[in-house]
Every structure is written in structure tokens, then in C-alpha cells.
Amino acid sequence: MQNKSKSGIGAFFGRLVRQQYFIPLTALVLLALFNLIADPAFFKISITTNSAGNRVLAGTPITILDYGSELAILAIGMTLVTAASKGQDISVGAAVAIAGSFILRMLCGGDSSSSTLHMPIICAFLLGCVVAMLFGAFNGILVAFFKIQPMIATLILYTAGRSIAAWFNNNELPIIKDATFSYIGGFIPGVPIPTPFFIAVICVVVITLVLKFTNLRLYTEAVGINENSARLNGLNPAAIKILSFVILGLCVAVVGLIKVSRVSSINYSVIAKDIEMDAILAVALGGNSLSGGKFNMATSIMGAYIIQFLTQTLYKYKVPSEALPAYKAVVVILLVVMSAPTVREYLSNLVKKAKVKEAA
Amino acid sequence: MKKKLALLLVAGMTMASVVGCGGGSDAAVTSSDAATTDDAAATDDAAAATDDAAAATDDAAAADDAAAADDTAASGALIKVGIINNDPNESGYRTANDADLKATFCEANGYDASFAYSLKNEEQINAAQQFIQDGVDYLLLSAADTSGWDSVLQDAQANGVRVILFDRTIDADPSLYEASIVSDMRAEGDKAVDWLKSQNLDEYNIIHIQGVMGSAAQIGRSDALTETAASEGWNIIVSQTANWNAEEAQQIVQSVIDSGESFNVIYAENDNMAQGAVAALDAAGITHGVDGDVKILGFDTNKFALEELLAGNWNYDGQCNPFQSSYIDNIIKTLESGGTVEEKTIIMDEMGFDAETITQEDVDTYGI
Numbered sequence: 001m002q003n004k005s006k007s008g009i010g011a012f013f014g015r016l017v018r019q020q021y022f023i024p025l026t027a028l029v030l031l032a033l034f035n036l037i038a039d040p041a042f043f044k045i046s047i048t049t050n051s052a053g054n055r056v057l058a059g060t061p062i063t064i065l066d067y068g069s070e071l072a073i074l075a076i077g078m079t080l081v082t083a084a085s086k087g088q089d090i091s092v093g094a095a096v097a098i099a100g101s102f103i104l105r106m107l108c109g110g111d112s113s114s115s116t117l118h119m120p121i122i123c124a125f126l127l128g129c130v131v132a133m134l135f136g137a138f139n140g141i142l143v144a145f146f147k148i149q150p151m152i153a154t155l156i157l158y159t160a161g162r163s164i165a166a167w168f169n170n171n172e173l174p175i176i177k178d179a180t181f182s183y184i185g186g187f188i189p190g191v192p193i194p195t196p197f198f199i200a201v202i203c204v205v206v207i208t209l210v211l212k213f214t215n216l217r218l219y220t221e222a223v224g225i226n227e228n229s230a231r232l233n234g235l236n237p238a239a240i241k242i243l244s245f246v247i248l249g250l251c252v253a254v255v256g257l258i259k260v261s262r263v264s265s266i267n268y269s270v271i272a273k274d275i276e277m278d279a280i281l282a283v284a285l286g287g288n289s290l291s292g293g294k295f296n297m298a299t300s301i302m303g304a305y306i307i308q309f310l311t312q313t314l315y316k317y318k319v320p321s322e323a324l325p326a327y328k329a330v331v332v333i334l335l336v337v338m339s340a341p342t343v344r345e346y347l348s349n350l351v352k353k354a355k356v357k358e359a360a
Numbered sequence: 361m362k363k364k365l366a367l368l369l370v371a372g373m374t375m376a377s378v379v380g381c382g383g384g385s386d387a388a389v390t391s392s393d394a395a396t397t398d399d400a401a402a403t404d405d406a407a408a409a410t411d412d413a414a415a416a417t418d419d420a421a422a423a424d425d426a427a428a429a430d431d432t433a434a435s436g437a438l439i440k441v442g443i444i445n446n447d448p449n450e451s452g453y454r455t456a457n458d459a460d461l462k463a464t465f466c467e468a469n470g471y472d473a474s475f476a477y478s479l480k481n482e483e484q485i486n487a488a489q490q491f492i493q494d495g496v497d498y499l500l501l502s503a504a505d506t507s508g509w510d511s512v513l514q515d516a517q518a519n520g521v522r523v524i525l526f527d528r529t530i531d532a533d534p535s536l537y538e539a540s541i542v543s544d545m546r547a548e549g550d551k552a553v554d555w556l557k558s559q560n561l562d563e564y565n566i567i568h569i570q571g572v573m574g575s576a577a578q579i580g581r582s583d584a585l586t587e588t589a590a591s592e593g594w595n596i597i598v599s600q601t602a603n604w605n606a607e608e609a610q611q612i613v614q615s616v617i618d619s620g621e622s623f624n625v626i627y628a629e630n631d632n633m634a635q636g637a638v639a640a641l642d643a644a645g646i647t648h649g650v651d652g653d654v655k656i657l658g659f660d661t662n663k664f665a666l667e668e669l670l671a672g673n674w675n676y677d678g679q680c681n682p683f684q685s686s687y688i689d690n691i692i693k694t695l696e697s698g699g700t701v702e703e704k705t706i707i708m709d710e711m712g713f714d715a716e717t718i719t720q721e722d723v724d725t726y727g728i
Binding site for chain 2 (some may be wrong): 173268320324
């Protein structure tokens with residue numbers, strides 16, 4: 001009887017290890033446990049009053065939800081691009097700069113320190129979406145029609161993007177003084193939860209509905225697994241790939257809006273710097289194959305918040321600046337090695353062997 | 361259909377790029393406008409910088425100026441200069457610096473200037489070799505990296521090209537260049553720290569937000585703070601790099617607020633990071649500036665930063681003077697007229713602004 005229950009646990013762990021949720025969940029639990037043991041105050045949430053006079057929630061978990069949301073939104077688009085094109089878009093940071101700069105240009109109408117908005121925020125945002133989607137389509141066309149490897153194709157925008165962003169505003173640093181604009185990256189009066197988190201939730205709900213009620217998932221995975229057989233089955237692989245880049249462009253525009261709203265300004269050379277690497281890492285952390293095919297959106301989004309969790313933990317323990325990338329690298333190596341299919345195969349074999357031993 | 365769609369998209373992109381180029385030329389026009397005011401500021405600066413000893417050489421230079429101008433007028437030959445700089449998009453400082461150089465080294469002033477931009481040392485070295493082959497008279501250099509310049513500067517010397525460094529120094533034998541016009545980042549830091557000391561706060565609990573680790577500005581400004589903090593017994597509660605980035609600075613300050621530690625000074629090594637830090641304070645309802653709980657220090661005198669000072673939201677901003685072109689111009693004129701440069705390293709005069717004494721005039725003159 002006792003044996004049986006043990007093997008039940010063994011089978012449970014065996015199944016768990018094979019689950020795609022296993023790696024991100026383990027990472028999350030380990031990080032949470034570490035922080036809980038080291039300093040439970042890490043999880044303290046309190047209510048404070050911000051300078052606009054709103055009562056808002058504050059505390060590290062809120063900060064993680066706040067700043068991790070941008071990465072989560074990008075992870076949605078990056079997952080689709082990875083699945084369809086078997087490669088990654090490394091121009092995301094530069095594209096965020098373009099979208100952010102364009103939105104600011106529309107809002108301030110060329111006047112670098114304008115105190116009134118020249119058009120409603122929603123109009124500027126929609127125009128920003130169009131621009132970001134056009135640049136996404138540009139990447140997509142290079143990948144789909146010219147068959148350039150995604151990393152090489154997006155290298156073009158990666159190199160040129162920040163200069164293009166600077167062009168939009170004549171290389172000036174526009175500042176928006178309108179208070180409503182800062183709600184997007186901050187708090188809406190009367191709502192104690194950071195707005196970026198709501199935006200991320202909306203994006204997640206939208207993509208979940210799209211994946212549930214359209215054939216996007218099926219088509220994307222089919223193209224990613226075998227382009228030729230997808231074509232023979234009547235799909236248009238080029239269109240699907242371009243579509244994935246355009247969706248990423250939309251995500252980029254949303255993130256661009258949040259980023260420029262946070263400080264109501266922009267710095268072309270450093271805004272969203274290296275965010276593409278974090279977005280790719282989020283996809284990898286989610287246990288998704290970086291060589292395309294089947295994907296799991298939920299784990300990618302979890303991956304994004306875990307990266308922010310890690311960053312916040314490192315800040316919390318005041319890891320010296322010089323050592324910060326090294327610490328991050330060690331954790332990343334561990335997580336990525338753990339999520340490699342060969343390692344997971346090995347782990348589940350270990351569990352199986354233990355089961356066999358118990359049975360004997 | 362597919363082809364048509366693709367064609368349409370390509371056409372769309374071309375249009376976008378044409379529009380982009382249009383924007384670019386606009387930028388050129390406005391930057392030259394900005395440059396004129398910059399130029400005025402630069403001459404002001406130069407005037408302010410002249411102490412007695414320098415005044416004499418300046419006069420001499422001015423006299424030489426006239427002579428040199430006559431020379432060029434007579435021969436009609438332009439002085440060929442090759443200018444290697446960092447990418448103007450890097451920061452507001454660099455944009456102002458580039459506009460200042462462009463305004464000074466133009467044909468009207470007797471120069472035939474070519475520009476090369478890169479943030480990468482190897483690309484800059486390639487550009488330098490190109491300029492030497494083109495037979496420029498002067499090579500003006502703001503190096504991305506301090507090392508690796510020896511052989512190319514020896515080439516320059518062998519080919520009779522004279523080298524003047526601006527903004528950044530390099531690890532090379534001083535005989536390889538004529539002069540070096542730099543900002544003393546350590547002095548900028550010391551000035552800010554002295555100001556902080558003069559505030560006589562009851563206690564100093566400082567959040568120190570650093571720039572990109574290893575850059576000259578970061579090292580100079582960080583050392584000034586850490587050494588004084590050690591000798592004065594100030595408490596630096598966190599010292600973290602935000603890579604000159606506003607959002608990273610915001611996160612760092614946010615994490616300190618979350619941890620519940622109290623602080624009353626934020627020492628950010630540039631204006632963007634100070635801006636991010638202030639955004640975090642606003643979100644948490646912590647007051648800052650002249651009448652606030654937290655003192656805010658920034659660097660680089662961006663226009664938006666000086667406006668924050670004027671409004672009393674920040675407390676101090678240190679200048680990092682981007683207007684080197686008038687200094688370089690003087691040196692070239694001296695050399696052209698057969699004179700010698702007495703001081704190899706010229707340190708530019710830089711100021712610090714206090715929120716309680718800053719005027720609108722300062723904002724207009726020194727804001728970049």
C-alpha cells in the first residue's frame with residue numbers, strides 16, 4: 001500500500017518534469033522561497049499616497065507586476081515570431097524607441113516642451129501602432145520573401161532603429177507635461193494597481209481569445225514545424241510569418257507607449273536597451289523551442305515576470321553594479337540548461353528508474 | 361495578388377523612408393539654428409574661462425586669427441579637418457557637441473570638414489585611416505575607447521596630419537597629439553559633492569545611481585562621491601548602475617522605496633537617471649527638491665533638467681561642457697600661424713547650478 005502511494009508520487013513527479021510548466025514554475029518557487037527565507041518583508045504590500053494624491057498599492061510584488069508587464073507584452077509577440085519563423089527578432093528595443101518617439105512626436109506636434117497635447121493620446125497611440133506594424137512588416141518581408149535568417153534580417157532595424165527614432169523628433173528630447181499621459185505608465189486616479197499591469201492583462205486576454213477562436217495557433221505551428229507541408233496543405237507560410245512580425249509590431253507599440261509614459265520623455269540611445277534579449281529569454285524560460293514549431297503562450301508570459309522577479313531580487317540584495325550581469329548570467333545558465341530537452345529527458349528517466357527500483 | 365501586396369508594402373516602406381529623409385533635412389536646418397545659439401554660448405564660455413594667463417595667449421591667438429584669416433583669404437585654401445565623433449544620438453550632450461562642431465568648422469570659417477560617427481573604436485580607427493589617406497590637415501578625435509590608437513596616430517604623424525583630442529583622452533604618448541581638450545569629470549563630481557557638503561544636512565543617506573560602469577564620466581563622478589562619503593561618514597545606502605537609463609534608475613529607486621529604507625539624497629550621474637529617480641519618488645508620494653525631503657542631484661545641464669531646477673523640483677545640476685569647438689579653433693589658428701600650443705591638456709571651465717540661485721537666463725544659455 002505504502003509502495004503504491006510512493007510510486008504514485010513518482011509518477012506525478014515524472015509527469016511534472018515533462019510538463020512545460022515545470023521549469024518556469026520551479027524557477028518561480030525557488031525565487032519566492034529564497035526571498036521568503038532571506039527577508040519576508042520582500043512580499044509586504046502597503047498602501048501609500050502618491051504625489052498626485054492617489055492612494056496606491058506599493059511593495060516589491062507590485063513593482064514586479066508593474067515593470068514585468070512590458071516584458072510580458074513583448075514575450076507574446078516574440079513567442080509567435082519564434083514559432084513561425086524559427087528565429088528571433090533582435091530589433092525589438094530599437095522598434096520600441098521608434099514607436100515611443102513617434103507617439104511623442106504626434107502628441108507634442110514638434111514642439112519639444114509642449115504643455116498641451118496636440119491630439120488625443122488614443123489617436124497618437126493608434127498611429128504609433130501603424131508605424132510599428134509597418135516596421136514589423138518590413139522585418140517580416142525580409143524574412144518571408146527574401147528568406148533571410150530572422151536575426152540577420154532584424155539586425156538592420158537593430159542598427160538603424162534608434163537613429164530613425166531620433167529623426168522623428170529632430171534629435172530633441174520632447175517632454176510631455178500633461179498629467180493624463182503619465183497615467184499610462186503610472187496609476188489612473190482611484191485605481192490602486194499600476195496601469196501597465198492592466199494593459200498586460202488586456203493583451204493576454206486578447207491573444208488568448210485570438211488563439212482560441214482563430215486558426216492562428218494551428219497555422220503558426222504548422223509553418224514552424226514544416227513549412228513545405230504547410231504550403232502543400234494550402235497555407236501561405238510567407239503571410240503567416242509576416243503576420244507574426246506584424247503582431248510583434250503591435251506589442252512593440254504598446255510597450256513604446258508605456259515606456260515613454262513612465263518618464264513622459266524619451267532617450268533614444270538607451271530606451272528599452274537590451275530588452276530584446278530579455279524577451280527572447282522569456283520565451284526560452286517558458287520552455288519554448290527557439291527553433292520554432294509548437295509554443296506555449298502562458299509559460300512565455302510567466303517567463304517574463306520571472307525575469308523581472310530576478311532583477312528585483314538582485315536590486316533588493318544590492319548586488320554591486322559590476323557583478324550584476326554575472327549573477328544574472330549564472331541564474332540564466334541554470335534555468336536554460338534545466339529547460340533544455342536533453343536535461344529534461346534525463347530527469348524524467350531518473351524518475352522512471354526510481355520507480356522501477358521501488359517496484360522491484 | 362501576393363506580389364501586388366508585397367509591391368505595395370515595399371512602396372509604403374520607401375515612402376516612409378523618404379518621409380524620414382525629409383525629417384532628417386528638417387533636423388539639419390533646426391540644428392544649425394540651435395548651433396548659432398550654442399555658438400554664442402560657447403563664446404560666452406570661452407570668455408568666462410579666460411583667466412589672466414590664458415588671456416595673454418588668447419590675445420595672441422586673436423592676433424594670429426586675423427593673420428591666419430588673411431592667409432586663407434589670400435591663398436583661398438580651406439583647412440581640411442577630419443572630425444571623428446561618437447554618434448550624435450548617444451545623448452543630449454553629444455547632440456549639442458556635434459552641432460557646435462558643425463557650426464564652427466564650416467566653409468565660412470575657412471574649414472573643409474568631414475565628419476565620421478561611431479560608438480565603436482574599430483570603426484573610428486578605420487575612419488581615421490581614411491581621413492589620413494584623404495590627406496586632411498587636422499584630425500579631431502573623440503575616441504570611443506581609450507586604447508588602441510597608437511599605430512594610427514603614428515601613421516598620422518608620419519603623414520603630417522596633426523591630431524587634436526576633444527572630450528575624451530586616450531592612452532597614447534602625448535607626443536602623438538597636439539592638444540587635448542577635455543572635461544574633468546572628477547572636478548565635476550567634486551563640485552557637486554562640495555555643494556552637497558555645504559547643505560549641512562543632519563544626516564546623509566544617499567542613493568547613488570551610476571552611469572555605464574567604466575566610462576570616464578562614471579568613474580570621475582562616482583569616485584568624488586565615494587571618497588567624500590568615506591571621509592565625511594555619509595551613508596550610501598545603495599550604489600547601483602542604471603546605464604544612463606531613466607527607466608532603470610526608476611526601478612532602482614523603486615526597489616529602495618519598497619525595502620522601506622529611508623534616504624534623503626539622490627546622486628544621479630546624469631539628468632536622465634535623475635528624471636527616472638524623480639518619477640519613482642512621485643509615484644510613492646515622496647517630496648523632493650528645494651522644499652522637499654529628498655535632495656536631487658543630476659549632471660549634464662540638459663534643458664529639461666535646468667527647468668526642473670528653476671521650478672524647484674531638483675536641487676543641483678553639474679555642467680559637462682560640450683562646447684569645445686572654440687578652443688579647438690583657437691589651437692588650429694595658433695598652429696597654422698606657426699605658433700606652439702603651450703598646454704597639452706586644456707581642461708574646460710564647468711559650472712554647477714543650484715536650484716535656489718538659477719535664473720531663466722542660465723537655462724537658456726547653458727541648457728543643451
